[in-house]
Amino acid sequence: MKKMTIRTRLTLVVGGMLLVGGLVLLGITYLLVFQQLGDKAYISKSIDGPPAGVAGNLITNIQGEFRSDATQAVLTQGSIALAVVVVIGLAFSWLVAGRLLQPLHRVTETARRIAGAPDRGLHERIALTGPYDEVKELADTFDLMIARLDKSFDVQRRFIANASHELRTPLTLNRTLLEVSTDHPDAPTELRQLGRTLLAVNDRHERLIDGLLLLARSERAVAERSYVDLADVVAHVAALQQDADVKVTAVADEAPTTGNAVLLERLVHNLVENGVRHNVPAGGWVRVESGTRPDGAYVTVSNTGPVVPRYEIPNLFEPFRRLGPDRAASSGAGLGLSIVRAVATAHGGRVFADPRDGGGMTVTVILPTAESSEYPT
Missing domain, CATH: 1.10.287 (Helix Hairpins)
Incomplete structure (x- = not known):
């Protein structure tokens, strides 16, 4: 459910105050008119004496109808006037609230532009002019x-x-x-x-x-983006690993996205290299796939290797964190998965991993999908 804006709430508050005030004023006016008409009828009876016969009843009826018509006119015309005043007040308060909130919209728009381009937008300022409020x-x-x-x-x-x-x-x-x-x-x-x-x-x-x-x-958001098909990256990185002791296979289906091609290649390279390095001594394999799914373009890297406890997986994405005996023996710097997560986040994506039954892991990176027609090559 969409929440009401401050402008709408201010307009409704002012309109409600006008309505309540108008109803109170209309009620007071009604009571005063009713009392005034009643006092005049009483004074007329006191001066002229009590009416007698048919003429007296006629005068009494006429006075009653006059008082009823007068009070009814006060209620009817007063309600119409109140409705007109409330509508005019709502329109006026809507305009005034929009005028008063315009500087806040400027702050919001500037913040949105800066958030959209953090590397270039930080030089921008609001520089709001006007009274110091x-x-x-x-x-x-x-x-x-x-x-x-x-x-x-x-x-x-x-x-x-x-x-x-x-x-x-x-x-x-x-x-x-x-x-x-x-x-x-x-x-x-x-x-x-x-x-x-x-x-x-x-x-x-x-x-x-x-x-x-x-x-x-x-770790900084990517400002300049170009069209990248992750299938090309997967095929290229897998071809570079064919001389490794571990068998590397690739299933490179079309996976269009946008971003920095160098960083995305490094992301896939780190995943494949990590899968090759942390594997079984003999008979191991690494499988890298790319494609699209409803929530974006993806790259998945699975491998054989040591058993990875599920509770250890979040720690593997932290810098300088390794699993078990690899902490000291590994030739890596302990930054591979940290860089993968940073690159994915900078491209508006996400990364997660799951342990495989029998050992090894499956790491999946999901990035926003791009239409190739929007980025001609």
Whole structure:
């Protein structure tokens, strides 16, 4: 049931007050007229004496009819006048309420635009003019809040850009030095073994930093969208995993959506890579599917693997959370499913997982469906 707006409630309150006040005024007028007519009849009888015979009865009847007609006219015409006043009052109060609430509509429209484009809309302000009242105070407070959020987002964007450069540079330099030392023909076996170990550690740190930076970027809503068929993404990612020890099969049915193609590819890649990494030692498989359902386009990734307790599943979508012994042994950074959830949320979708009987999981991502005709390629 749709709730009444403030404008409607204000109009009804004013109309109700007019109606109650008009009824009270009409009642008082009726009593005064009735009393006044009764007093005049009594005075007439006192001066002229009591009427006698047929003439007296006729005069009495005429006075009674006159008083009845007068009071009836007061009620009828007063009710009509009251109805006209209430209708005019309702119309006037509707216009006045709309005028008074116009600044609130401006605040709402600005907030809606900012919510629709958070990365670009934070630079917008209400800048409400007029007397300093409650609405002006609300608009100024909202502008102050948006200014602080805008500043915080700018700081975050600068931090991501600086961290991307400052953190990757020394790791790239370390990898180069280690590769040169390891590939040197005179390097002893112990040095080569140490170099390979350090290269593996360095590679894990690089993946960790890339994952953190991607997670920070993907948590913001996607402002610029393009048409993406998830079937193409599924087929491409599955083809890249054909050399893995785990068998990867794909059922790529058409699944149109909109968003950032790079982030959506990373979403599917993380799901498939996660299914390959957390699998059984031999005879394992990963199945990735795409398609459409009534609530949107979907990607589903199922795999064999260790038994996953249902109560542990929500924790797997948190950063740096792994299951059981994989906490220490896994070569991943513990950000795969966190990035999947962040990318899905940024695209207006959702993700959920269910444990499979016998081990492994089924992870499903649902995104809004798009019509290909709206995004010509």
